[in-house]
Amino acid sequence: LKHFLSIEGLSKRLLTEILDTAESFAGISEHQVKKVPLLRGKTIVNLFFENSTRTRTTFELAATRLSADVLNMNIATSATSKGESLLDTIRNLEAMHVDMFVVRHALSGAAHFIAQHTAPHISVINAGDGQHAHPTQAMLDMFTIRQHKKQFAGLKVAIVGDILHSRVARSQILALNTLGVAEVRVIAPKTLLPAHVCSMGVIPLHDMEEGLSDVDVVIMLRLQKERMNSAFLPSESEFFKCYGLTETKLQQAKPDAIVMHPGPINRGVEIASSVADGPQSVILEQVSNGIAVRMAVMTMTLGHHGGAA
Ligand code: CP
Numbered sequence: 001l002k003h004f005l006s007i008e009g010l011s012k013r014l015l016t017e018i019l020d021t022a023e024s025f026a027g028i029s030e031h032q033v034k035k036v037p038l039l040r041g042k043t044i045v046n047l048f049f050e051n052s053t054r055t056r057t058t059f060e061l062a063a064t065r066l067s068a069d070v071l072n073m074n075i076a077t078s079a080t081s082k083g084e085s086l087l088d089t090i091r092n093l094e095a096m097h098v099d100m101f102v103v104r105h106a107l108s109g110a111a112h113f114i115a116q117h118t119a120p121h122i123s124v125i126n127a128g129d130g131q132h133a134h135p136t137q138a139m140l141d142m143f144t145i146r147q148h149k150k151q152f153a154g155l156k157v158a159i160v161g162d163i164l165h166s167r168v169a170r171s172q173i174l175a176l177n178t179l180g181v182a183e184v185r186v187i188a189p190k191t192l193l194p195a196h197v198c199s200m201g202v203i204p205l206h207d208m209e210e211g212l213s214d215v216d217v218v219i220m221l222r223l224q225k226e227r228m229n230s231a232f233l234p235s236e237s238e239f240f241k242c243y244g245l246t247e248t249k250l251q252q253a254k255p256d257a258i259v260m261h262p263g264p265i266n267r268g269v270e271i272a273s274s275v276a277d278g279p280q281s282v283i284l285e286q287v288s289n290g291i292a293v294r295m296a297v298m299t300m301t302l303g304h305h306g307g308a309a
Contacts, residue, residue: 001300003115005126006133007174015142015178021296022143022289025065038299039068044100045093046072048127049080052104054263054287055127055137059102062294071098086110087117094119099302101125108132108167123301131165131227137262138171140293142179144286145217148258152179158211158253159202160187160243161221161270164194165228168262169221177201187211188243189234192223208243212252219260220245220271236269246272250280258282 001014044063048056056072063070073093080089090101100123103111108130115124128134142152149155157176163169163186176184184202186193197204205211212218225233245259259271259281267273276283 001297003111003124003126004135004297004301005111005115005124007135007138007171007178008133010178012178012180015139015175018139018293018296018300019143019146021300022139022292025292025295026289035065035067037067039063039066039302042066042068042099042302043097044068044070044102044298045098046070046102046127047075047089047093048073048102048104049075049110050104050106050128052127054290055104055134058287058290059125059127059136059294062291062298065291066295066298068099068298086114090114090118094122098122100298102127104128106130125297125301128167130167131170131224132167133171134167134262135171135175136290136294136297137168138175139297140286140290141168141172141219141260141262142175143289143293144260144282145258147285147289148282149216152176152181155181155217156183156185156215157181157217157219158185158187158215159219159221160208160211160245162192162223163188163197163221164192165224166221169219172219173200173202185211185215191234208245208249209252212249215253215257217258217260218245218250218253219262220265221262222264222266222270236266240269244268244270244272245275247274247278250275260286263287 046056046059060070101114102125103114104127110129111124111126126133126135159169173184185205186202187205187208189206193204257280259275261283265271265276267276
């Protein structure tokens, strides 16, 4: 695993190896030993051209706990604002002898582009590119599902909300199907489903009651307003009425169903506070699990070059 750019094309065996490796790091990332020396001497650059709270900080914590050095590029104050191209920015960072780029960008394909053009010894991890992919988010979600449900076989999973603009949903659908769940349902108005939804390996539904019936996992998504033409922006109150997750709607799911959300959450738009903070919510566990999963992906990619000590 040289780069980690997408879930597409990855085998069930490799995804399971990532989850197992993350499990071995979970104790380190939570308490007990705070650091291991696996990436000592390695330099990791967080290159975030889009805002982030969870992904950037958990990548930084993951790298720190692996004893790597981390550079957080401040894009707003970097020379990109003076017209420097993405490729020139990469070339200059390469000249500082770095080992890994963790990239978030508003353009789909940006991480692939960097991976194609960077020096052969450098690994690239996609931390979210446009509407395309957010593979480490999908893997921390799979880790959280496995923690609670023990296995993927037989699970019914519903993903609700703005599927059309969601890179998280695309990566989750690929991971869930590769790991062998029974059913992935996507629940959204027609305007928020991709035109090719029928070829995505999911069951598209428009009604929450029908869609949530008997599911084991409910994944809520926010409206990605930054990727929408404002003319097509649904009214938040209408959206909440039809697709917002309330305690009443959640009763359609299995009694032990878990509620997930990649964040940031918009309370009262796609999820009621009583559900987000309720007993079935594992939203903050997802955030914690992000550290162990990112530690796993970093060691497995840099290990490809013989980099892990
Ligand atoms: N889930 C997620 O990508 O959150 P951030 O935008 O805060 O990184």
